[in-house]
Amino acid sequence: GAGVSQSPSNKVTEKGKDVELRCDPISGHTALYWYRQSLGQGLEFLIYFQGNSAPDKSGLPSDRFSAERTGGSVSTLTIQRTQQEDSAVYLCASSSPDRGQPPLHFGNGTRLTVT
């Protein structure tokens, strides 16, 4: 079946512009996560949605970052007034509502370059 889909796969933007990154999770997955990965680094947690609960935004690095999840499915990560340090790969993952800490399914990410 279809996996987690992210778009665009690459995005180049000028410093100060706003960008929107999209994530389509696997159908039926209630949990959705956003991570950021800078070059050569591990994954940095950004935000976590679980069903209809309030999202855990504790990983967002500044108020320029926000995310929403509409209808419990598609999610959009928005970065306002982009800075060069925002350049990274942004990864989305989803997981099913099964018991036993089901695994995450990742998309291939959006590579954001801020010039």
Add this chain to the structure above:
Amino acid sequence: DAKTTQPNSMESNEEEPVHLPCNHSTISGTDYIHWYRQLPSQGPEYVIHGLTSNVNNRMASLAIAEDRKSSTLILHRATLRDAAVYYCILSGPNTGNQFYFGTGTSLTVIP
């Protein structure tokens, strides 16, 4: 964050077994141990996870210490395609059901 400690890098010869260690001394009773790997230019890929008992699947085996403070991911026969960064992660109610990735172990497979 629920902390895990892994070596930064390891090497293995092709077709030999690989044992990737992970220490997680602060693990709580409800934390699951997950392993993911990330190939270049791809998102992480699930490998295996477990709670208390050792686990086997088509990709690997997970050996969990009796006190659960450490675990080992075992690749039975390394291939060149297994060259990747391997992440050991704890997840459960103690971590808010979140998955905190460290820097992982970069595995090099030598032909």
